[in-house]
Amino acid sequence: MPLDVNGKSYETDEEGYLANLNDWNEDVAAALAAADDAELTESHWEVINFLREYYEEYQIAPAVRVLTKAIGKKLGKDKGNSKYLYELFPYGPAKQACKYAGLPKPTGCV
Amino acid sequence: MADFETPELFKNIHVPKVQPGAMASDGPFIAKPDHQEALGFPHELVDNWEQKAVEEMGNTLKKYRGLRVFLDSCVKCGACTDKCHYYLGSSDPKNMPVARQDLLRSVYRKYHTPAGKFLSKLGLEGLIGAKSMTKEVLDDWYNYYHQCSECRRCSVYCPYGIDTAEITMAARDIMAKVGQGQKYNNEIIGKVYKIGNNLGLPEPALADTLEGLEEDIEDETGVKVELPLDRKGCDILLVTPSADFFAEPHVDGLMGYAKVFHEAGVSWTLSSKASEAANFGMFIGSYENMRKISLRIREAAIDLGVKRIIFGECGHAWRVAYSFLNTLAGPFDFLDQNYPIPQHICEFTHDLIQKDKLKFDPSENDWMTLTFHDSCNVARASRMGDKPGGQFTIPRDIIKTVCNNYVDMAPETIGEGTYCCGGGGGLLTDDLMAVRVKGAMPRMTALTNVVKDDGVTHMAAICAICKSQFSKVLPYYDMGMDMIVSVHQLVSNALILTGQETDDEAEQAEPSTE
DSSP: OOOETTTEEBBBOOSSBOOOGGGOHHHHHEEEEETTOOOOHHHHHHHHHHHHHHHHHHOOOHHHHHHHHHHHHOOGGGSSSSHHHHHHHHTOOOIHHHHHOOOOOOOSSS | OOSSSOOOSSOOOOOOOOOOOOOOOSSSSSSHHHHHTTTTTTSSTOOOOOOOOHHHHHHHHHHHHHHHHHHHHHOOOTTTTTOOHHHHHHGGGGGGGHHHHHHHHHHHHHHSSSSHHHHHHOOGGGGGGOOOOOOHHHHHHHHTTTTTOOHHHHHHHHHHTOOOOHHHHHHHHHHHHHTTOOOHHHHHHHHHEEEEEEEOHHHHHHHHHHHHHHHHEEEEEESSOOOOBBBBBSSSEEEEEHHHHTTTTTTHHHHHHHHHHHHHHTTEEESSTTOOOOHHHHOOOOHHHHHHHHHHHHHEEEEEEEEEEEEEEHHHHHHHHIIIHHHHHEEEEEETTTTTEEEEEEHHHHHHHHHTTTOOOOGTTTOEEEEEEEEEEHHHHHHOTSSSSSHHHHHHHHHHHHHSOOOOOOGSSSSGGOOSSSOOTTOSGGHHHHHHHHTHHHHHHHHHHHHHOOOOOOEESSSSHHHHHHHHHHGGTTOOGGGGEEHHHHHHBOOTTTTTOOHHHHHHHOOOOO
8 A cells, every 4th residue: 555645655565664765754754653643753753763774784673672772872771671662662663663764574583 | 354352361261152254354465476486486376276276285295195194084073173272262163173174175185085086076076075276265275274373282182193283384385386375474484595584684783783782791790791693613503583683582582592601611603694593484384495494504504613503492493403404404413413413492501400500599580470381383393301291391490490489370271282372383473463362362361360370470481483472462461561581581680600790799899878
């Protein structure tokens, strides 16, 4: 199903993940979140931006521990844990945050 | 099946009244052409797929004599009907193992038995329950053979020992070979071939992740514990599910293995080529893919020059390793024959405990009361140690050594009668969430009982799929996602490393406030 943002149509897969990484922009991210009835706050953006930076370097989303550690370093220890991330992304930081960041869904036994 | 109801829990595992069609659906997402191609399967349903499916069934029957025996020997006694967690959780009669088997058996009867062939000519095949291979049959196969986790619990209670998992595997293999594979499994196998693991975690990301874990262990214990990658000339190659690098509580288990290896004083390494223990080739019933995935481990062991191979906490990987690795990828005559080939991390740790080589402070786990979930593939398709039932006693011995509070769940729900977590066999995907949540009902019942009666707070497991599945489904049953822990996470909590700062020492080092 395609995602329509600002008059442009973007290809997504069956689960609503963006088909092409390069299609992503902030409006697309907001629309992806809106499709799940979620709203992106500054706190969401901090995570999403880190995910995109990490992906650019490593071609994969960061492991949960890598993510919590990085967020903890950047934003303080009280935020460097999975509880905080699950509050932001109740469907799981790996999957939901990746979706809004325009990254492919992590696969495997996760 | 987007909206579904979580089954109600009763004091005892409730056998529901049948609700025909309760789980009717289109099944999981179908593999895309590129997922199919990577595995050597046709891109999409081929033109003459009905005929091709019948032929493939014939080939499979020639290859696996067991399959014909399983298809011929069922007497419809009904012993299996209330043994499947997916039936118990969903009420759909096609999830009774016998009925699920019959989806394939009816086609087998028409095309591959003398009676079926003869009666078909007279148009009387219905007399023996034989059916043609039609689109309707294929749709039922695709839906219901993805509501079986190949856990083999039904086989334990079948008086003929019919292995439903073999039938599910055969059906999935036939479907993939006529062009209708499952996206989740096939996409993942493609990543194993391309990148080395189910996650698609490339070598630099893996190296970075491991480095981070080394820092974490050092921060916590003051001891430098290595997690080496692709280090040549080590004694041990550790092959572990890639979820151990990525997810929680898996990663806590991985740090536990590293600490055990460190304390044992052995040299070990991970491999970026074999950075995955899982073998989804088994889930899709594809010998060719299972073999290709297994061969990576052999190649990595040879390249790195190791003497031993140890598997991390992964249920079906241990089935493939224990039961099939030697025939798939052997002979392993280049490894040290004085050790089990391959060995399970629990065997390794257990052995050190027996020899009194590890020092523990079990009070570190006193804030928890543990129970243990036997993973289906470990319980019913493998063994550990040198005694029958070692796969049940060894993990429990380890937990009881490192934890003071341990309680088993009801006996009929553990050991060889263990209930699947609900997400095994290639079903651990969001598009099968209804199947997963419903299939978890029996385990959730048994767990809820020990929570209420015995104050259990956490459940340990030795399978990456079980861990991920439970962290996802526990909240549906009003329990916390962090109730599920890795066995080696418990080991890690209690293990005292040589030179480690203990809490007491840390306290003493601080200036007194008095």
